[in-house]
Amino acid sequence: MPISKLRGAGHTPSLLAALLHFDVSFMVWVLLGALGATIGADLGLSPLQKGLMVAVPPLSGSVFRLILGPLVDRHGARRTGLASLALTLLPLAWGWLAAGTFVELLGLGLLLGIAGSSFVVALPLASRWYPPEKQGLAMGIAGAGNSGTLIAALAAPRVAAEAGWHATFGLAAIPVVVAWVLFAVMAKEPPPVVTRAADQPAPGARGLLAQADACWLCGLYMVTFGGFVGLASYLPVFFVDRFGLTLVTAGAFTALCASAGSFLRPLGGWLADRAGGTRVLGTVLASVAALAAGLGLLPGLGITVLLLWAVLGAFGLGNGAVFQLVGRRFPARVGGMTGLVGAAGGLGGFLLPFGFGALEGSTGTFALGFLAVAAIAGGGALVVTRRSSIATPLTALAPVGVPA
Numbered sequence: 001m002p003i004s005k006l007r008g009a010g011h012t013p014s015l016l017a018a019l020l021h022f023d024v025s026f027m028v029w030v031l032l033g034a035l036g037a038t039i040g041a042d043l044g045l046s047p048l049q050k051g052l053m054v055a056v057p058p059l060s061g062s063v064f065r066l067i068l069g070p071l072v073d074r075h076g077a078r079r080t081g082l083a084s085l086a087l088t089l090l091p092l093a094w095g096w097l098a099a100g101t102f103v104e105l106l107g108l109g110l111l112l113g114i115a116g117s118s119f120v121v122a123l124p125l126a127s128r129w130y131p132p133e134k135q136g137l138a139m140g141i142a143g144a145g146n147s148g149t150l151i152a153a154l155a156a157p158r159v160a161a162e163a164g165w166h167a168t169f170g171l172a173a174i175p176v177v178v179a180w181v182l183f184a185v186m187a188k189e190p191p192p193v194v195t196r197a198a199d200q201p202a203p204g205a206r207g208l209l210a211q212a213d214a215c216w217l218c219g220l221y222m223v224t225f226g227g228f229v230g231l232a233s234y235l236p237v238f239f240v241d242r243f244g245l246t247l248v249t250a251g252a253f254t255a256l257c258a259s260a261g262s263f264l265r266p267l268g269g270w271l272a273d274r275a276g277g278t279r280v281l282g283t284v285l286a287s288v289a290a291l292a293a294g295l296g297l298l299p300g301l302g303i304t305v306l307l308l309w310a311v312l313g314a315f316g317l318g319n320g321a322v323f324q325l326v327g328r329r330f331p332a333r334v335g336g337m338t339g340l341v342g343a344a345g346g347l348g349g350f351l352l353p354f355g356f357g358a359l360e361g362s363t364g365t366f367a368l369g370f371l372a373v374a375a376i377a378g379g380g381a382l383v384v385t386r387r388s389s390i391a392t393p394l395t396a397l398a399p400v401g402v403p404a
Contacts, residue, residue, distance in 0.1 A: 010129030010190075015141060017186035018122035021081050022145025024179040025118030027152045028088055028172055029057055031095075032109050033233030033353070034156035034254070035165045037240040037247050039105065042165070047241070049102060051357015054233045056109030058226070058349030061116020065346060069120040069339015077125035078187040081118070085180040088115045092176065095169030118145075119342040127327045128190035133273060136324030140269025143319060147262035149232045150255040157236070157251035213329055214337065216387050217322060218344035220281065223380045224318035226348015227288065227373060231312060232258045234353035242366060243301050253305055260313030268320025277325040278384050284318040285381035292374035296367045311373075 032039070033054045040050040071080045091111035099108045126142035127135045159168045235257060239250035272280045291311045295304065322341070330337045356369040 013186040018126040018142040022122035023148045025115040026148030028115040034152040047361035055350045055354040057112040058346045060110040060113025062343035062346030064117035065339045065342040068117045076189045081121035092173045120339040135327040136269035136273035139323045140266030140320040149258040153251045153255040157247045222344040222348035225345030228315035229349035230352025257308040261316030264316040265320045268317035272321040272324035281321040282384040289378035295370040
């Protein structure tokens with residue numbers, strides 16, 4: 001993958017700042033998932049309660065993305081990004097000093113959605129510095145910040161085993177502060193995007209949703225990103241409940257599986273630049289359908305880990321492909337569209353762990369959850385093959401930008 005071709009085409013410090021912002025924020029966003037089995041055992045939570053606790057941050061992230069997306073378009077990614085990192089310290093302080101009941105943890109999860117909104121900062125900051133033919137790779141690199149899942153899955157259970165899960169939230173504030181300082185130094189607002197106003201949807205979610213392609217892209221990202229973050233958040237609980245693993249071992253397997261989705265996302269954007277976003281996305285979703293159907297058979301631990309690694313890797317490729325299509329179709333509304341599409345992805349990330357918890361609690365098996373994922377991914381593959389307009393760029397002529 002020729003990452004070196006991005007040199008000289010944009011602003012590398014801003015690209016790295018976007019990656020850092022997303023990485024640290026994603027780590028914080030999925031902390032409840034990484035600690036879910038630990039907290040569940042400590043508080044004696046039911047499968048449904050554990051699923052709901054893990055599902056709340058993706059849902060609240062959807063709401064905060066809708067708020068921050070237009071703010072990025074209006075005030076710039078740098079200013080908005082600094083504010084979101086500062087606000088992320090609030091739920092960490094709550095988890096460290098106070099939260100100790102299921103209801104409090106739901107409230108904490110709502111505030112963790114602030115960290116999940118980093119998505120709408122990182123991707124516009126990265127993409128607007130690069131020409132359309134390189135935006136897929138640029139957004140894929142920035143989006144690889146979802147590797148924060150690996151950090152949370154590996155580190156959080158170990159820290160919790162030594163110092164307790166309350167202290168884990170407090171210690172997570174340290175990388176957030178470091179990221180704030182580095183982001184302030186490295187990030188620079190990109191130049192304004194040039195577009196013809198008549199060709200662009202009206203500002204705001206309502207104007208964007210009036211575009212049919214925006215709705216389809218939201219639905220597709222609900223499948224790919226919702227599948228990735230939902231599974232990555234729920235896997236520690238799944239491994240403990242399904243196979244009786246220790247919390248630390250479950251975290252290690254979660255990190256292994258999530259690594260594929262994190263590091264293959266840039267490849268998904270690059271492949272979409274070269275082969276077309278719809279072709280890549282259709283292939284990815286068809287693959288997920290087959291792999292998830294295999295997981296529905298509930299194989300042994302080794303095969304399960306292999307299939308989950310492949311499923312999350314495919315979701316990562318799909319995430320990169322979707323945002324190549326977003327940047328190509330709506331070049332002047334990347335911030336707003338990132339917020340809208342990201343909100344849909346967060347909603348998918350809520351529905352998956354909540355659905356898994358509800359189904360496992362009522363049926364005693366995880367099979368139906370995986371079969372549902374297979375059916376939804378298969379439906380998404382059919383949509384992509386029949387909706388070619390999502391890859392058609394809008395005409396670019398008149399400037400629409402943000403203040404420096």
